[in-house]
Amino acid sequence: xxxxxxxxxxxxxxxxxxxxxxxxxxxxxxxxxxxxxxxxxxxxxxxxxxxxxxxxxxxxxxxxxxxxxxxxxxxxxxxxxxxxxxxxxxxxxxxxxxxxxxxxxxxxxxxxxxxxxxxxxxxxxxxxxxxxxxxxxxxxxxxxxxxxxxxxxxxxxxxxxxxxxxxxxxxxxxxxxxxxxxxxxxxxxxxxxxxxxxxxxxxxxxxxxxxxxxxxxxxxxxxxxxxxxxxxxxxxxxxxxxxxxxxxxxxxxxxxx
Numbered sequence: 001x002x003x004x005x006x007x008x009x010x011x012x013x014x015x016x017x018x019x020x021x022x023x024x025x026x027x028x029x030x031x032x033x034x035x036x037x038x039x040x041x042x043x044x045x046x047x048x049x050x051x052x053x054x055x056x057x058x059x060x061x062x063x064x065x066x067x068x069x070x071x072x073x074x075x076x077x078x079x080x081x082x083x084x085x086x087x088x089x090x091x092x093x094x095x096x097x098x099x100x101x102x103x104x105x106x107x108x109x110x111x112x113x114x115x116x117x118x119x120x121x122x123x124x125x126x127x128x129x130x131x132x133x134x135x136x137x138x139x140x141x142x143x144x145x146x147x148x149x150x151x152x153x154x155x156x157x158x159x160x161x162x163x164x165x166x167x168x169x170x171x172x173x174x175x176x177x178x179x180x181x182x183x184x185x186x187x188x189x190x191x192x193x194x195x196x197x198x199x200x201x202x203x204x205x206x207x208x209x210x211x212x213x214x215x216x217x218x219x220x221x222x223x224x225x226x227x228x229x230x231x232x233x234x235x236x237x238x239x240x241x242x243x244x245x246x247x248x249x250x251x252x253x254x255x256x257x
Contacts, residue, residue, distance in 0.1 A: 001094045003028055003066030004183050008101040009149035011112040013169040014069050015123050017179050020196060026189045028067025033059050034074035048082040065187045072152040097186040098162055102150055103169040110143035111211050134211050136218050140227035
């Protein structure tokens with residue numbers, strides 16, 4: 001099989017870009033397939049081989065080309081369950097194109113992430129049913145979590161010396177052709193330019209800008225360092241005690257808000 005792994009973090013524009021490639025029916029089905037909530041696969045109940053086989057099937061179009069979005073937490077979840085590096089595991093058996101997608105407007109991304117956490121709405125294909133409430137601390141946590149994620153991908157690709165093609169969200173806004181072309185060329189597919197009119201809408205709006213202005217006013221006078229740590233201290237639970245005894249990572253994990 002052949003496919004693409006997209007190394008990024010939430011609210012980076014990956015849903016929008018997926019809405020360009022998915023309709024082709026030949027460039028994979030881009031989504032966060034490692035997430036149990038999306039794949040429906042419980043890693044506690046399947047072997048490592050079966051888990052990967054099933055997510056590759058879910059991520060693939062009929063021509064056998066797959067597309068999987070990966071956030072750092074997905075890599076850590078897989079390692080916790082199976083003790084393996086998911087990217088290496090897939091690259092060892094499949095032909096893979098690695099794309100790294102980052103967003104320069106970190107504050108805008110954090111605000112968008114904060115809204116999605118509150119509403120549970122990660123795509124703008126439907127009208128918003130819940131009204132998000134401005135939360136300075138939550139935006140801080142999202143901002144620093146996103147920074148950790150981007151640092152993770154930079155360090156990961158550097159230390160593994162894997163070839164990765166880098167894209168910046170803002171550079172694609174005017175014309176996302178380069179993104180689609182990169183994937184299509186790797187897949188050996190010719191696609192219709194009509195797909196460059198996606199259904200997914202960019203979620204930035206006037207409310208986002210109001211939140212941005214308020215945040216920037218508050219940050220200079222607020223005590224925010226408590227919101228910058230990788231995560232909360234591990235909770236004193238039986239599960240974490242067991243994890244500690246067996247030398248496994250306790251919860252919550254670093255790439256959480």
